[in-house]
Amino acid sequence: MGNSNSSPSTADVTAANPDDAGAGSGRCPSIGGLDDSLVAPMSTTEIHIQPTADACQSTPSKQLQATDFDLEVESAMASTTTFPDTGPEPSGRSRRVEDYYVLESTRLGRGHYATVYRGRSRRTNQPVAIKKIRRALTDETRLKSEVAALRKIQEHPNIVSLLDVFETAGDVYVVMELCTGGELFERLAEKGPYSEMDCVRHVRCMAEAVAFMHANDIVHRDLKPENILLSTPDDTLACIKIADFGLAKITTATSMKTKCGTWGYSAPEMISGSGCTFGYDAKVDSWSLGTILYILLCGFHPFDPNGTRSDNDMIAAIKKCHFDYADEAWVGISIQAKDLIKHLLVLDPNERYSIADVLAHPWITGREGVDIPVQPLSPTIHTDLARFQKTTRAKMYDEVDENEA
Known part of the structure; x- marks a missing residue:
């Protein structure tokens, strides 16, 4: 059994210092002794990536467009998965991650094939976690499976949200919701x-x-x-x-x-x-x-x-x-x-x-x-x-x- 030090996990990707400012989306207030009515059965509307007045509400997100990486994911998973009609920001090889997100110097995690940085959306100023993955060092099958799984279940408020995916010839950038409350x-x-x-x-x-x-x-x-x-x-x-x-x-x-x-x-x-x-x-x-x-x-x-x-x-x-x-x-x-x-x-x-x-x-x-x-x-x-x-x-x-x- 090998030690799990080859890559930061998604927990590494999304968990940040609890002192960081950032709002989460979803439902189920977890720490305070709140009314049980706030943990009623889940909503199936799409996750909104910006903070709202009510942290347990969600709103539709933008249309997902296919990239070369997306098509490879879809091909690899064709027998078991279909992608939602709505989802993260449109993604494509023609777009650059730096045009949409500021990649900050704060490093949240580092592994054999990936480094995770704190970032923020240029459009909304929303804090995010950006996982930079070296294609030459990783198993793309596992990566595609992870992205495909997240896209299929992204609307649930108690599952960390995939916000965007970018790719270059050498790297894949996976932009995730930043969970500032920690573990x-x-x-x-x-x-x-x-x-x-x-x-x-x-x-x-x-x-x-x-x-x-x-x-x-x-x-x-x-x-x-x-x-x-x-x-x-x-x-x-x-x-x-x-x-x-x-x-x-x-x-x-x-x-x-x-x-x-x-x-x-x-x-x-x-x-x-x-x-x-x-x-x-x-x-x-x-x-x-x-x-x-x-x-x-x-x-x-x-x-x-x-x-x-x-x-x-x-x-x-x-x-x-x-x-x-x-x-x-x-x-x-x-x-x-x-x-x-x-x-x-x-x-x-x-x-x-x-x-x-x-x-x-x-x-x-x-x-x-x-x-x-x-x-x-x-x-x-x-x-x-x-x-x-x-x-x-x-x-x-x-x-x-x-x-x-």
């Missing part, structure tokens, strides 16, 4: 103790975004805390944004076989080798969501509670699905939360919840008399989460990205 886990760790009800709101937003992906035949395959961002540092307006579609797969097939993802959040069938032989389906995203939920509620990884297991020991625990609720951190957490996790972290994918099942679960819907605690999970939950973040940064769970089978 969700980092923000929660900074803000102080949070409640189980807060976790409901966060997970509901994530699940609705993933459900939208699945409805559009896209499996993310790399859901993890680093890819769960916030649109803005303003707690009253912050919206969950799922990022990094570098391993996303557009497929109408019933199963996939590529061994990929970040193994600390990958389903057992993806890392055991059985998936390469027998295939796996969209429920790998359910497993990842279950792992994220577990960490949110207690502040440690279900398969490495003390953060001390070796890679091999942790992978073995994942393959056997060995986890529990024995730690005192679980004492005040609702039965319904534990029940949802129990149905997500399931070894047999046939028995595992789909994302549709997640959205219908009482812990998410609030039906069936579920009483979700609104008091802090514990006085130290935020520091526990911060400790987990620090441990994760040190361990850097490997990302696997083998060729498509």
Whole structure:
């Protein structure tokens, strides 16, 4: 398993310093204890790339025009994807990125084949993230797949927006929404103790975004805390944004076989080798969501509670699905939360919840008399989460990205 240092992820592309000024679009205010009516079912209108008075509204964007790169993407994905009639700014090889965007000196991330810069639109002054990708150093199939996936699902407010694509003979410039709120886990760790009800709101937003992906035949395959961002540092307006579609797969097939993802959040069938032989389906995203939920509620990884297991020991625990609720951190957490996790972290994918099942679960819907605690999970939950973040940064769970089978 190789280390994931070859390129900045889309999270690197879109996440910025929380102190940066910038408005996010979308819905689902995530940090403040807001009225549940603000997390009602999603709108299907197109994303507007400028800030509005209501950060949870969206408006149509401009017509998308094909470039040589676009046509190659369409050709590569013709059997599984169609492009929307509306989308980012018109793009083409005859246009230059510098004519439409100011490429600032602030570098947000750097990898083997890509460098990510902060930028802004010359037309609207909107801050953006610009990923400059060296064509000679990258796998264009993966790049085209990422762009195609983002174009297919760009109207969802809880998915990071693709704004524009430019190309030259040597480079491709991918212009993305800049998420100035940073990573969700980092923000929660900074803000102080949070409640189980807060976790409901966060997970509901994530699940609705993933459900939208699945409805559009896209499996993310790399859901993890680093890819769960916030649109803005303003707690009253912050919206969950799922990022990094570098391993996303557009497929109408019933199963996939590529061994990929970040193994600390990958389903057992993806890392055991059985998936390469027998295939796996969209429920790998359910497993990842279950792992994220577990960490949110207690502040440690279900398969490495003390953060001390070796890679091999942790992978073995994942393959056997060995986890529990024995730690005192679980004492005040609702039965319904534990029940949802129990149905997500399931070894047999046939028995595992789909994302549709997640959205219908009482812990998410609030039906069936579920009483979700609104008091802090514990006085130290935020520091526990911060400790987990620090441990994760040190361990850097490997990302696997083998060729498509």
